[in-house]
Amino acid sequence: MGGRRTNLAVAAVLVGAVVTGAAAFAVGTGWARWPVVAHGMAGLAVVILTPWKSLIVRRGLARKRPGRAASIVLGVLVLTALASGILFATVGRGLRYGPLNAMQVHVGSALLALPVALYHVWSRRGSAPPTDFSRRDFLRTGGLAAGAGLLYVATEGLNRALSLPGADRRFTGSYEKGSFVPQAMPVTQWLNDAVPRIEAATWRLVVVTSSGRQTWTLDSLSSFTDEITAILDCTGGWHSTQRWEGVRLDRLIGPDGGASFVVRSATGYRRRYPLGDASAMLVAVRVGGEPLSAGHGFPARIVAPGRRGFWWVKWVTEIEVDDRPWWWQSPFPLT
Ligand SMILES: Nc1nc2c(c(=O)[nH]1)N[C@H]1C(S)=C(S)[C@@H](COP(=O)(O)O)O[C@H]1N2
Ligand SMILES: [Mo]
Numbered sequence: 634m635g636g637r638r639t640n641l642a643v644a645a646v647l648v649g650a651v652v653t654g655a656a657a658f659a660v661g662t663g664w665a666r667w668p669v670v671a672h673g674m675a676g677l678a679v680v681i682l683t684p685w686k687s688l689i690v691r692r693g694l695a696r697k698r699p700g701r702a703a704s705i706v707l708g709v710l711v712l713t714a715l716a717s718g719i720l721f722a723t724v725g726r727g728l729r730y731g732p733l734n735a736m737q738v739h740v741g742s743a744l745l746a747l748p749v750a751l752y753h754v755w756s757r758r759g760s761a762p763p764t765d766f767s768r769r770d771f772l773r774t775g776g777l778a779a780g781a782g783l784l785y786v787a788t789e790g791l792n793r794a795l796s797l798p799g800a801d802r803r804f805t806g807s808y809e810k811g812s813f814v815p816q817a818m819p820v821t822q823w824l825n826d827a828v829p830r831i832e833a834a835t836w837r838l839v840v841v842t843s844s845g846r847q848t849w850t851l852d853s854l855s856s857f858t859d860e861i862t863a864i865l866d867c868t869g870g871w872h873s874t875q876r877w878e879g880v881r882l883d884r885l886i887g888p889d890g891g892a893s894f895v896v897r898s899a900t901g902y903r904r905r906y907p908l909g910d911a912s913a914m915l916v917a918v919r920v921g922g923e924p925l926s927a928g929h930g931f932p933a934r935i936v937a938p939g940r941r942g943f944w945w946v947k948w949v950t951e952i953e954v955d956d957r958p959w960w961w962q963s964p965f966p967l968t
Contacts, residue, residue: 634773636692639685641762642777646682647711647750650675654743657806658868659964662939666804670785676718677788678781679711700756707753710746714739721870723788726798726808736870805941807866812874815920820928821867823943823966826900828928831948836932838916841953842889851932854880854918861915867942877936879917886911886954893959896935897951902966904944906937907959913938916949 634642653675656668693704720728721735728735792799802808811817820828838849857880866872886894886908894911897903906914915936918925925931930947937944943966 634685635763636689637761637763638770638773639682639689640757642773643679643682643686644754644762646675646678646777650679651743651747654740655964658941661805661866661941661944669804669806673718673722673788674778674781674785676715677784678777679715680784681777681780698756700753703749703752703756707746707749710742710749713742714746717742719788722802722806723792723797723799725870726801734870736868740868803864803866803872805866805872807870807872810871810873813876813921815875815923815926815929818865818873818875818929819867819869819871820926821869821942823902824968826898826902826968829899829948830927831899831932833932836950838885838933838949839951840885841951842886843891843954844887844889847885849885851918854916854933857881857884857918859884859915861917861936861938863936863938865942865945869942875920876922877915877917878919878922879915879933879936881912882914882916882935882952883911885916885952889954891954892956893961894952894954896946896949897953898946899948899950902946902968904935904946904966905957905959905962906944908954910937916952 650672653668653672657665657672660668690704690708694701717735717739721739725735730738733741789799791797798808810819822828833851836851838854840847840849858878859881860876860878862874862876864872864874882894889908891908893905893907895903895905916933917930917936918933920929925934930945930949933949934947935945935949
């Protein structure tokens with residue numbers, strides 16, 4: 634295969650890996666399996682292309698061109714993302730690199746690689762990609778996809794045959810931790826939030842709808858006993874099932890008109906949800922029959938079954954209904 638075709642294939646497969654990786658993070662219900670499988674296949678397609686790409690790399694390294702250092706950095710970052718991804722999916726449970734687990738190394742190196750990749754493509758813009766797509770290219774593409782599929786099946790088979798931790802992953806790719814033992818469930822923040830100290834006596838939950846503004850104390854909320862057993866599935870790579878108790882969100886909102894509601898945390902963190910989801914969601918004040926711990930969101934947190942962990946806003950102080958569409962927000966929190 635020619636160099637330009639190899640480069641184009643590598644670029645396409647890496648773009649595919651980024652897109653499916655982001656999709657796998659965004660979704661939490663049944664069809665999340667497909668982005669996760671596609672993501673694994675994209676990574677394994679990179680492995681398949683490695684022998685061809687390494688020929689190009691060897692030639693490139695021999696020439697002292699501008700952008701050479703960036704190309705090396707990019708190579709290291711992509712190999713790191715690849716290795717940590719494969720390790721996480723096979724032996725990954727509990728694998729740590731100092732403060733980071735394999736999933737964090739995986740996502741971190743991939744995010745760092747993005748700007749470097751753009752620069753790399755720009756600095757090599759002289760060699761335009763091939764524009765024709767022959768029958769042979771079609772067969773090659775099919776071969777690459779089939780090869781990636783086979784490698785994927787082989788990897789999952791190896792997980793099972795060797796009883797590797799990877800065999801026990803949920804369809805999202807996450808590992809179980811601390812189910813029905815809230816103290817054993819990890820305390821996680823999305824990016825830079827810190828656990829706030831909230832006084833039960835002065836805390837209030839403000840609910841704003843078109844019919845007005847309602848203020849709840851912790852005592853008044855604690856009398857509700859709506860219950861959901863649901864899986865908190867963090868994109869950091871773990872999931873945990875707990876029995877959550879509190880008040881169904883549609884009870885707080887009432888029969889209000891509007892398109893969506895936004896939930897705000899004492900820390901400033903927030904997410905927006907479609908109004909129709911309220912009846913399936915909880916403002917939880919207890920987990921496993923006990924009040925929430927500070928780390929898990931005391932005094933009140935969102936329980937959003939079927940959504941990944943970053944939707945489960947902790948330390949809730951305000952819920953507001955309005956007419957904006959629910960997707961009127963960054964797909965992932967920015968803080
Ligand atoms: N206010 C606030 N809520 C938050 C977060 C955050 O950073 N700030 N992180 C979310 C993420 S990413 C996850 S996985 C869950 C973790 O909940 P836990 O710490 O109770 O396990 O909380 C979510 N709620
Ligand atoms: Mo998370």
